[in-house]
Amino acid sequence: MRLHRNLCFAVIDGLHQIFNEDEYADKVIQTLLKRDKRWGSRDRAFVAETTYDIVRWKRLYAEIAEVKEPFNRDNLWRLFAVWATLKGIKLPDWKYFTNTPTRKIKGKFDELSKIRKFRESIPDWIDEIGSKELGEDTWTKELAIQNKQADVILRTNILKTTKEQLQNILFDEGIETEFIKGYPLALKLKERANVFVTNAFKDGLFEVQDASSQLVAEMLDVKPGIKVVDTCAGAGGKTLHMASLMENKGQIIAMDIYESKLKKLKVRARRNGVHNIDLKVIESTKPIKKLYNKADRVLIDAxxxxxxxxxxxxxxxxxxxxxxxxxxxxxxxxxxxxYSKMVKSGGKLVYATCSVLPSENENQINAFLESEAGKAFTFVEDKKVLAHKSGYDGFYMALLEKH
Structure with missing residues (x-):
């Protein structure tokens, strides 16, 4: 691989914003990719994947490069040199790479790879909590997969198409997918591709949603005609999933403390052909109290x-x-x-997180069930999804039923 100066500069600028200006990587990369209209898909992929890679391995690379935060631009170039060397990329004759100790980098990598916190590039305190809550063996396996690139998973919008039809439509647009056993609406891309530029996406035939996340709406057991409250809806991936399972019949109240997220949900709902969603910004306890004992189903995607x-x-x-x-x-x-007070008698509640820590998951459910409010509920089932076992995102979901 030959390194191109303008692409490398984009990566360095992105790393500066993420590490030194505390900006979110996904937003930074979105902006970077619009930087030069002449860039092709391979150029954009290089910028995105290289930036993410160096962010992912920051602690390991910084230790190898012997640099500390805050990183100046020379430090960032040293991190880049470590990345390139470990990828087997020949460094060009640029001033930023003068006297790069290639052999020392590889030796140090081998040495640090024996220590988990460096090998998996994780802060000490997270490593300690994960190990304490999940056990050494499980945490080691979970950390390893969390440093691998995630698959691109789509969820079929059954208001507009079937999974089989969607697969054929995407194939005609040059994107190959496969079914995933146990996930009725999911399609997995065989190779990474920008699915957002496809006509299938613009026509609202699918949403990008990880396989684990797709289990949440299924667990809530929504049906056409019922009243559902999605209490932490965000941009609404699960809201839209529930709307499709409800065949656009009944009512979903999508609530969130961020109005900007609900505005994104409004746009997505229009594209998906969904029209049974009411949006409510949580600015006080009033909208919550108004719904006490009114909902057939409540989702807390906490x-x-x-x-x-x-x-x-x-x-x-x-x-x-x-x-x-x-x-x-x-x-x-x-x-x-x-939020549990919104569930009416005989109704169901699902509590979900995208964390693998028991202290955020089953411990929270146990504490709730032992509380005064929790005495009105019966525990039905829960699912603990670990990424190293499922191959998809780490998730937790618990189903409770109100007496």
Whole structure:
């Protein structure tokens, strides 16, 4: 592979924004990819994948390169040199790579690879919590897969097409997919591709949604004509899934504290042909209290650490802080206490997170069931999805039923 100066500069600029200006990697990369209209798909893939790669392995590469944060531009070029050397890419004769110790880099990589926190490039405190909560063996396996690139998974919009039809339509657009056993609406791409430029996407025939995430709406057992509240809807991946399972009949109230996310859901709903969703911004407790004992189904897709989806958001591990984890556990329990009151007698509640830590998952459900509000519910089942076992995102979901 030959390195091109303008592409490498884009990567360095992106790393500066992510590491030094605390910007989110996905947003930075979206902006970078619009930088030069002459770039082809291979150029854009290089910028995106290289940036993500260096973000993912920041701790390991920084240790090898002997640089510390905040990184100046020379430091960032040293991280880049480590990345290129370990990928077997010949470094060009540029001033940034003068005196790069290629042999020393490989030797140091071999040495550090024996220590998990460096090998998997994870902060000490996350490594300690993961090991304590999941056990050494499970955590080691989970961390390893979280550093591998995630598959692209699509969810068929059954309001407009079938999985088989979608597969054929995508094939005609040059994208090959395969079915996944146990996931009725999922298609997995055989090779990575930009699916957002396809006519199938523009026509609302599918959404990009990981296989594990697709299990949540299935567990809630929604039916046409019922009233559902999605309490932490965000941009609405699960909301849209439920709408399609309900055949556009009944009502879904999609709530979130961020109006900007609900605006994205509105756009997505239009593209999906969904029209049974009402959007509500949570600005006070009033909209929640108005729904007490009114919903047949309630979904709490709770805010969490995101430790089950690090391979999609590798910068999250550098942005997380111990105090955030303490706060989020408190918020999760508070949400369970308040939002569970929306479920009417005989109704169902699903609590879900994209974390693999029991303290955010089954421990929260147990604490809720032992509380006054939880006494009105019966535990039905839960699913703990580990990425190293399933091959998809780490997730947790629990189904409760109100007496």
């Amino acid at each position: 805010p969490c650490s995101g430790l089950g989806v690090l391979r999609r958001n590798p910068d999250a591990k550098w942005k997380l802080e111990p105090q955030f984890l303490d706060q989020i556990r408190s918020i999760q329990q508070d949400i369970l206490q308040q």
